[in-house]
Amino acid sequence: MFSRVLKSTQLCYVFRSNFSTSSKVDVKVAVLGAAGGIGQPLSLLLKQSPLISHLALYDIAHTPGVAADLSHIETRPKVTGHLGSEQLAECVKGAALVLIPAGVPRKPGMTRDDLFNTNASIVANLIDACAKNCPKAMIGIITNPVNSTVPIAAEVLKKRGVFDEKRLFGVTTLDVVRSNTFIAEGKGLDVTKVNCPVIGGHSGITIVPVISQCTPAVSFPQEERIKLSVRIQNAGTEVVEAKAGAGSATLSMAYAANKFARDLLEAMNGTEGKVQCAFVRSDETEAKYFATPVLLGKNGVEKNLGIGHLLDYERNLVTAAMPELIANIKKGEEFVAKNFK
Ligand SMILES: NC(=O)C1=CN([C@@H]2O[C@H](COP(=O)(O)OP(=O)(O)OC[C@H]3O[C@@H](n4cnc5c(N)ncnc54)[C@H](O)[C@@H]3O)[C@@H](O)[C@H]2O)C=CC1
Numbered sequence: 001m002f003s004r005v006l007k008s009t010q011l012c013y014v015f016r017s018n019f020s021t022s023s024k025v026d027v028k029v030a031v032l033g034a035a036g037g038i039g040q041p042l043s044l045l046l047k048q049s050p051l052i053s054h055l056a057l058y059d060i061a062h063t064p065g066v067a068a069d070l071s072h073i074e075t076r077p078k079v080t081g082h083l084g085s086e087q088l089a090e091c092v093k094g095a096a097l098v099l100i101p102a103g104v105p106r107k108p109g110m111t112r113d114d115l116f117n118t119n120a121s122i123v124a125n126l127i128d129a130c131a132k133n134c135p136k137a138m139i140g141i142i143t144n145p146v147n148s149t150v151p152i153a154a155e156v157l158k159k160r161g162v163f164d165e166k167r168l169f170g171v172t173t174l175d176v177v178r179s180n181t182f183i184a185e186g187k188g189l190d191v192t193k194v195n196c197p198v199i200g201g202h203s204g205i206t207i208v209p210v211i212s213q214c215t216p217a218v219s220f221p222q223e224e225r226i227k228l229s230v231r232i233q234n235a236g237t238e239v240v241e242a243k244a245g246a247g248s249a250t251l252s253m254a255y256a257a258n259k260f261a262r263d264l265l266e267a268m269n270g271t272e273g274k275v276q277c278a279f280v281r282s283d284e285t286e287a288k289y290f291a292t293p294v295l296l297g298k299n300g301v302e303k304n305l306g307i308g309h310l311l312d313y314e315r316n317l318v319t320a321a322m323p324e325l326i327a328n329i330k331k332g333e334e335f336v337a338k339n340f341k
């Protein structure tokens with residue numbers, strides 16, 4: 001059934017599923033930037049989750065069409081489309097989880113930091129709406145540069161008095177997904193059984209694969225270990241170059257964000273033992289935010305599992321990452337201090 005709901009100045013497209021799932025808990029998930037290269041496939045994957053009762057899609061363009069399309073799929077979540085800033089509050093209101101892939105992607109020759117000028121204010125404004133309308137929501141930031149957009153989100157939440165460091169995540173799952181894939185390919189392993197943590201940040205040399213902590217244990221001659229680590233660090237650029245101006249990773253990112261969201265939603269639902277690497281508020285190093293494996297729970301980060309034991313080579317990668325990571329974090333914090341009331 002399709003109904004057009006008019007609320008004061010808002011025109012919101014609501015699609016209701018005919019499937020009754022009233023016995024399950026209501027869980028609303030919002031995707032901000034839902035009509036984009038990541039947003040659409042991510043929303044498709046989320047639409048398949050029995051843990052979600054309502055999937056709310058926000059963008060500045062095309063959400064009515066994306067929502068109409070997804071709403072015909074015979075799965076649990078009700079889908080609503082929200083278009084333009086007047087409909088943002090309604091999209092995020094009551095959300096348990098907000099995923100943010102809104103903003104511009106890289107073109108060949110750009111660094112993730114080159115996206116800062118456009119994406120910083122996009123993220124700040126979206127987070128402001130979350131602070132006002134779903135202050136308890138878990139928030140997963142996908143928008144680059146993640147090393148700066150996560151501190152931006154934290155500072156905006158602090159300004160609004162609702163920052164909870166356990167509920168804010170920079171989504172770095174794609175780095176782990178890539179590591180698992182490349183290691184499995186290199187060693188001829190079943191990729192579904194490979195898990196390699198990636199720590200640090202999410203740009204170039206701030207991405208630190210910890211191959212020595214991979215399960216199952218794998219060993220490489222030093223030269224191969226270096227080559228593999230550099231490939232993981234540059235994997236985003238590999239895709240940007242292959243797409244030749246048509247954007248960056250979208251499908252693999254949607255897969256990764258869905259993997260992260262699924263584990264977080266399961267943990268929020270009471271499943272124990274869910275661990276994902278994520279870029280979170282951290283005391284592990286001198287960088288205020290740092291990706292490590294974290295144990296997920298009902299309230300978000302249950303426990304930061306830390307860096308663990310590193311090889312000298314990996315320890316040197318962490319040391320090399322620090323100046324850029326700290327500068328990226330500071331840049332995000334200063335942006336909010338200067339530009340956000
Ligand atoms: N964390 C990670 O591992 C990864 C992050 N990314 C980042 O994700 C972001 C999105 O990438 P794509 O989906 O490929 O870009 P895209 O350009 O295909 O989609 C972005 C969407 O954001 C929307 N948008 C722009 N301003 C908005 C606003 N103020 N409010 C709501 N929506 C808005 C656009 O209308 C568009 O639909 C980029 O910053 C990219 O660098 C990409 C891949 C991996």
Ligand SMILES: O=C([O-])CC(=O)C(=O)O
Nearest residue numbers: 106144174236237248249
């Ligand atoms: O490389 C980019 O610009 C997009 C991204 O973060 C990734 O693919 O890891």
